Amino acid sequence: MADADAGFRHISVQELAAHEGQEVILKGWLYSKRGSKHLLFLMLRDGTGLVQCVVAADSVDVDTWRIADEATQESALVVTGKVIADERQTGGVELVVSSLKLVGESEGYPITPKEHGVDFLMSHRHLWLRSRLPWAILRIRNRLIVAIHTFFQERGFLQMDAPILTGNAVEGTSSLFELDYFDEKAYLTQSGQLYGEAMAMAFGRIYTFGPTFRAEKSKTRRHLTEFWMIEPEMAFFDLDTTLDLAEDLLVYTIGEVLEHCSEELTMLERDPARLECVRKPFPRISYTQAVALLRSDETADMLAARIQALEEENAALSEELAVNRNRYGQSKKSERRRLDAREIAIHRRTGEIAEALQNLPVWKASARSFEWGSDFGGSDETVLTWHFDRPVMVHRYPAAVKAFYMKRDPDDARLAMALDVLAPEGYGEVIGGGERATDLAFLEEQIAAHQLPKEAFEWYLDLRRFGSVPHAGFGLGLERMLTWIAGIDHVRETIPFPRLMGRIAP
């Protein structure tokens, strides 16, 4: 590609270290600026990374100095300069600028390097994407997607695209987005699974990777109305081989993230040790065992200890706050700023603690009195995961809480051969699936029992009429998994433009 700005091409920040000692061209945006009267430090952002560009008044022409001096946050710049090693910089190099060119002005950029609230950031998501944390998270997302495809492709799985528009409501219309399809009702897909089963009978092993829509009015840190799901479906797989696959998938993809995204994890202050312990074997417990664990003294003691630890932390923070306020009056300005920042941090943490202290006793009571037969609530899953340092796989759920197409446990007709994988640290369900029913008569009964329109499932029942085989699969929520990997507290930051209840823009 010809470059109008110079006789040689521009390179990316990522490539800088390989060009040490050379004159190069960078193109990007001004992330932040510091400096004094005759020396400016421009942090340049180009999408691949950040680098400090040093502009000295006595070694550049007047125009370049003026551009550097007047450049505002997010101005687009072409920077020419020499790459030099500087161990104080995060990338190990900085650029000594020889000339600057302004490509695009930027007046009054709303997102400052300081703190912002959630609502403000969400309303400016189109610009927020340029900031460091979204950068780190979405780069991990990309790595995770590549790793998932690689994992399945290397194991002989065929990627398939399930339809996004569907005609039949599988699991109740309340959670489906309805739309008009040439005067017929249609819905946005909730799952590609039934189509995946058809493809598995044609290709053996397949996986879908596509968007999924849920119209549930859920305003929590775990819910999006539009999210991406990976759904493998395998002919001749049973519950155990499917658990093996889920385990291998998580171990492989997290290994890839650890190998390729250490810089991103560091930016997110995510301790890699939390991910390094995701190794085989994952604990596998039955639903019945999980219920016993929830109701156990062990769980009650663990939760009591958590409550006590939070109360102690709360007391310590209150004390620190009082001490800081006493010191405030006699402090210098710089010290006051530090105290202000600390006070905000303490406020935030005490808010979190207050919320946890409100929730934990409720969760404790809920776990203690959990009745066999009901499905786990969000809090029950969270409590279960606190017992393990890696994902825990729960299998054989009461059939009543699972979908109609689940195979029954041959040893206990009350149970479905279902599986859930719960991520550690309270992140909860990232995978849900199981072995599918293979018997035509059983499925017909189930469809009737669930009061589903049989006509709509005739094509699905054909899969049992013509060479029905044992098969299984599961759904992996990409954003939930990424929330866990990144160690962040809300799923909305794991997708470029999150769709949430009450928020459809930008």
Next chain:
RNA sequence: UCCUCGGUAGCUCAAUGGUAGAGCAUGCGGCUGUUAACCGCAGGGUUGUAGGUUCGAGUCCUACCCGGGGAGCCA
């Protein structure tokens, strides 16, 4: 749908029912190695909306609007 917390300067937050403030951002001035740079000065407000109580409301009451996260449901 229910529960709960919140809405004060462009942003993040203070303010016993009694003169609406700070930091950042912005503008101006100072500073040749800064890492959220620092130092000084300045401008910036219909306290979400509509009522009510009161000598007096950001603060108390009622309704509504908007947002946070929790329940239900789920990945």
